[in-house]
Amino acid sequence: AQRVTQPEKLLSVFKGAPVELKCNYSYSGSPELFWYVQYSRQRLQLLLRHISRESIKGFTADLNKGETSFHLKKPFAQEEDSAMYYCALTVGTSGSRLTFGEGTQLTVNP
Amino acid sequence: DAGITQSPRHKVTETGTPVTLRCHQTENHRYMYWYRQDPGHGLRLIHYSYGVKDTDKGEVSDGYSVSRSKTEDFLLTLESATSSQTSVYFCAISTRGGGIADTQYFGPGTRLTVL
Numbered sequence: 001a002q003r004v005t006q007p008e009k010l011l012s013v014f015k016g017a018p019v020e021l022k023c024n025y026s027y028s029g030s031p032e033l034f035w036y037v038q039y040s041r042q043r044l045q046l047l048l049r050h051i052s053r054e055s056i057k058g059f060t061a062d063l064n065k066g067e068t069s070f071h072l073k074k075p076f077a078q079e080e081d082s083a084m085y086y087c088a089l090t091v092g093t094s095g096s097r098l099t100f101g102e103g104t105q106l107t108v109n110p
Numbered sequence: 111d112a113g114i115t116q117s118p119r120h121k122v123t124e125t126g127t128p129v130t131l132r133c134h135q136t137e138n139h140r141y142m143y144w145y146r147q148d149p150g151h152g153l154r155l156i157h158y159s160y161g162v163k164d165t166d167k168g169e170v171s172d173g174y175s176v177s178r179s180k181t182e183d184f185l186l187t188l189e190s191a192t193s194s195q196t197s198v199y200f201c202a203i204s205t206r207g208g209g210i211a212d213t214q215y216f217g218p219g220t221r222l223t224v225l
Binding site: 004006009034036043044045046049086088090097098099100101102103 | 143154155212215216218
């Protein structure tokens, strides 16, 4: 079965510093990877996905199949980036069910 | 928000009582999902539906049942609530056909406390 691991439960950086949220997965095939974000008191929303290869709010993520990783990066963190971030994958079986990691709470300090 | 609402938004109940949570969508999407969110576990799939009266189990389905008699509504029932079911419950929909290129959109969540 597939699995997603986010090794950091909490991550704290200062405004303007680079930030990297780690995500590792285990699956023998070719999954589709996502990053979802949940701001305080808001619903979960899609931040970006691998298949789109886009940059949202300055965040990027590169799929490394050799290391089975999909780390989320931003060169200059902003206070409004403070949120809970979830890495997730789907393997294309019926229903595009998502498997989520445990989440990383990012705090950007002024 | 893909037209997804959940009700109630907050509920406190006692152990052993039945509880039903409702997810409503306005855009006639075929696939709907129920997840629970718990610290240290992220979100875990409870059940999902791929059409009216078509449902299947997720990874944490024990103690839960679902029903979908209309495209727009997906109900989650806790037959006899336990304290371990205290959680935040999220409904989601898929915007396409449920394939690997699909994207899920989430409702606002229901915070359930079982005393």
